[in-house]
Amino acid sequence: MTDTLSFADVRAHLLARREIALIDLREEHPFAQAHPLWAANLPLSRIEPDARRRIPRHDTLIVLYGEDDAGEDLVPRAAALFAALGYTRVHRLEGGLEGWREAGGELFRDVNVPSKSFGELVEHERHTPSLSAQEVKALVDGQANVVVLDARRFDEYQTMSIPTATSVPGAELVLRVRALAPDPATQVIVNCAGRTRSIIGTQSLVNAGIPNPVAALRNGTIGWKLAGQVLDQGAVRRAPTVLGEAIRTQAQADARGVAERAGVQWIALAALHSLEAPDRTLYRFDVRTPDEYAAGHLPGFASAPGGQLVQETDHHVPVRGARIVLADDDAVRAPMTASWLAQMGWDVHVLAPVDAAAFSETGAPGAVHSVGAQRYRRPYEGTDAPAEAMQAYLDWEFGLVAQLGRDGTHHFRVI
Structure with a gap:
């Protein structure tokens, strides 16, 4: 028999910043349809291979919920797996997802919602500068003094990118931007597929005080496609790996x-x-x-x-x-x-x-984002998403700041 914790119990832990792992046991696709802000997706099928890596301390307070497509309660099987792996504080969320909803808990769509809602809050509070797809295309086509920096993973960049863009994954921006835009008059544009990484990347450069004008490509490659503009595929431009001492010291x-x-x-x-x-x-x-x-x-x-x-x-x-x-x-x-x-x-x-x-150990990194059988197809990935799906995704992101306010457990603080 697994002990239960209520919505109020979980919320109290979140508000007090006490450690808690609220685990959604469904596959990624149903998880993306509705879940609490701080729920983490760990499908039943991935507990044995992934739990030790993702929840390293065996006496972590773990709260489980989720049913499969047939309506079977996944908690008993999951609790048994966690117990077999040595976890000692495993609980059931009272009433499951429906109980959360009935208790007045806010439910969020999509994946990586804490990060995406935080990005929207950053733009809302800091008024992160941005330019539309049409404005950026005019700069590129007119061979203006502009560089476009793609803040996504390199494989995402290769799938589709803004013409002339260079791959500079987010954490690399402050380190390498001065090598790519040594003229302080150069307009720097940061893009991702949607909004979050371009907002965070742009605001990173603003916060770091680089002298260049900086702007996000508003709505990323989604905005580019919705404007009827053509994306490149298979691009290979990357930021320089060797930096001058002055650039490194300033960064x-x-x-x-x-x-x-x-x-x-x-x-x-x-x-x-x-x-x-x-x-x-x-x-x-x-x-x-x-x-x-x-x-x-x-x-x-x-x-x-x-x-x-x-x-x-x-x-x-x-x-x-x-x-x-x-x-x-x-x-x-x-x-x-x-x-x-x-x-x-x-x-x-x-x-x-x-x-x-x-830095003595070698070897490729292990899996960092393994999912179960039902992977959620992001509306911003690939080149074949319907326009209405892309627009709906943007509309959803625009509403995240209001959802954060209703939820009230985020503890976000924008500098």
Whole structure:
């Protein structure tokens, strides 16, 4: 018999910032149709391979809910799996998803909702500058003094990109922008597929104080397609990997300033154990590129490129209230990533610079976003999404700030 926790119990934990993992056991597609803000999707089919990585502490408070397509309650089977893996504090959400709704709990659509709603809040509060697809196309076609930087993963960029765009995944922007736009008069445009990563990327450059005019491509490649404009496919332009000392030094100073304003703390490798406590979960992430991680990384650190970590925080860190420590080898990408996680209400630290020899482990990163059998097809991925689906997705994003206000558990604070 699995103990139950009510909507009020879960909400009290979230408001008090006590550790809790609210787990939706359904496959990703039904999860995307409706779930609480801080629910993390861990399908029943993925518990055995993924639970230890995603919920590392066995005495974490875990709350389960979910039914399959046939209406079968998944909690008993899931609770047995968690118990077999050694987890000791597994509970059922009283009334399940319907009980959450009936108790007045807000329900959200889509995936990575904490990050996407946070991005909308950033734009709402900071008035992040943006340009329409038509305005950006006119700049590109007119060969204006402009660079377009694509903040998504490289594989997403290759699938479809804005003409002339260069791949600069989110955490790389502050580190590499001065090499790509050395003239302070150059207009910098940041894009993603929809809105979140372009908003966060643009605001990162604004927060860091780069001298260039900066703007997001409003609504990303979705906006480009809805305007009837043509996207490139198979592009291979990437930011330079070798940077001048002056560029690196300026980026370090900029990143440290942003992180300090956000309340990020630094910690030495030798003191890392001080963040470990019997009742606290500690996630360790290397925010550099997957290729850099594979070539050598710190023992015990998982690969989570910074832009994607901010975009998919709920997947990487399903235990709300946990601690996070980030590492890089340049003192730019980790503090910039940490600045955003801190604004999202996470207890986050940056590892102080360590000797290069400490990056001793090699090997490709493991799976960071495995899903079950029913993957949710994002309206912004690929090149064949119907226009009405893309527009509906944008309309949904525009309403997220109001949903955050009704939910009231987010602890977001925009600097």
